[in-house]
Amino acid sequence: xxxxxxxxxxxxxxxxxxxxxxxxxxxxxxxxxxxxxxxxxxxxxxxxxxxxxxxxxxxxxxxxxxxxxxxxxxxxxxxxxxxxxxxxxxxxxxxxxxxxxxxxxxxxxxxxxxxxxxxxxxxxxxxxxxxxxxxxxxxxxxxxxxxxxxxxxxxxxxxxxxxxxxxxxxxxxxxxxxxxxxxxxxxxxxxxxxxxxxxxxxxxxxxxxxxxxxxxxxxxxxxxxxxxxxxxxxxxxxxxxxxxxxxxxxxxxxxxxxxxxxxxxxxxxxxxxxxxxxxxxxxxxxxxxxxxxxxxxxxxxxx
Numbered sequence: 553x554x555x556x557x558x559x560x561x562x563x564x565x566x567x568x569x570x571x572x573x574x575x576x577x578x579x580x581x582x583x584x585x586x587x588x589x590x591x592x593x594x595x596x597x598x599x600x601x602x603x604x605x606x607x608x609x610x611x612x613x614x615x616x617x618x619x620x621x622x623x624x625x626x627x628x629x630x631x632x633x634x635x636x637x638x639x640x641x642x643x644x645x646x647x648x649x650x651x652x653x654x655x656x657x658x659x660x661x662x663x664x665x666x667x668x669x670x671x672x673x674x675x676x677x678x679x680x681x682x683x684x685x686x687x688x689x690x691x692x693x694x695x696x697x698x699x700x701x702x703x704x705x706x707x708x709x710x711x712x713x714x715x716x717x718x719x720x721x722x723x724x725x726x727x728x729x730x731x732x733x734x735x736x737x738x739x740x741x742x743x744x745x746x747x748x749x750x751x752x753x754x755x756x757x758x759x760x761x762x763x764x765x766x767x768x769x770x771x772x773x774x775x776x777x778x779x780x781x782x783x784x785x786x787x788x789x790x791x792x793x794x795x796x797x798x799x800x801x802x803x804x805x806x807x808x809x810x811x812x813x814x815x816x817x818x819x820x821x822x823x824x825x826x827x828x829x830x831x832x833x834x835x836x837x838x839x840x841x842x843x844x845x846x847x848x849x850x851x852x853x854x855x
Contacts, residue, residue: 640778722764
C-alpha cells in the first residue's frame with residue numbers, strides 16, 4: 553500500500569506553473585511555485601539522480617516564497633545537454649543559461665541540495681550573480697572518501713558498467729529495484745516507519761528518471777570531482793549551510809571546516825538527520841531558510 557505524500561495538502565495550497573526552455577541543447581523543464589510578486593525568488597538546484605519533486609517538502613512549508621525549480625539536464629523530464637559536458641563546469645554554464653532564459657533577476661537567491669550544492673557554489677565562485685546562497689546537505693568533504701573509499705569505488709564501478717552496457721541493459725541496471733532500495737536504505741536515518749516507507753517509495757518513483765545511462769554515469773563522475781570547500785573562499789555573498797548531524801555522505805566535521813572558509817557564512821545543524829534533510833527534516837530546513845531571509849532583509853544593502 554502506497555504511503556500518502558505527507559506534504560500534499562500544504563503543497564496543494566500553493567500555485568504551481570510549468571514551463572520549458574532550451575539551454576545548451578537541453579530541453580529543460582521547470583516548475584514555478586508560489587506568487588511571482590513574492591518578496592523573495594529562490595532558484596533551486598536538486599541533487600544527483602533527483603528531480604524537482606525532491607525539494608517539494610521544503611517548498612510546501614514556505615508558501616510566501618516564489619520558487620523556480622528545474623529538472624537538471626539529463627534528469628527528471630529534462631533532456632541531456634548536447635552542447636556541454638555533464639560536468640560541474642557544464643552544469644555551471646547551463647545554470648547561467650537557464651537563469652537568463654527564464655529571466656531570473658540578480659537579486660534572486662540560489663539554493664543547491666547535495667550535488668546541487670557543488671554546482672551552485674562553484675557557479676557563484678565563477679561569477680554567477682545572485683544575492684545569497686543556501687546549501688542543503690552541502691558536499692563539504694572530499695566525495696571520494698566521504699561515504700567511504702570502498703563503497704565509492706564499488707559505486708563508480710557500477711556506473712562505469714552501466715555506461716558500457718547497451719543502453720537498454722544499462723538502464724535496467726541503474727533502475728534495478730534491489731539496488732535502488734539498497735541505496736535508499738543506506739541513507740535514510742529517520743526512525744518513523746511511515747516516513748521511511750514514503751522515502752523509499754519516492755526513490756523508486758524518481759531515482760530512475762534520467763535520459764540515458766551515459767549522462768547518469770557522467771553525472772556521477774562530476775559528483776566525485778570537487779566539493780564545496782574548493783569554491784568557498786571565492787563566494788563573497790551571504791551563505792547559509794544546512795547540515796544534518798549524522799550525515800554519512802558528508803560528515804559534520806567537514807561542514808564545520810567548510811563554513812569557516814566562506815567570507816560570510818553561517819551553519820545550521822539539524823539533529824538526528826542525515827543526508828535527506830529535505831525529506832526527514834523539511835520543517836527544520838524551512839525554519840532555517842526563513843531565519844536567513846529575515847537576516848538578509850534586516851541588513852541594509854543586502855536584500
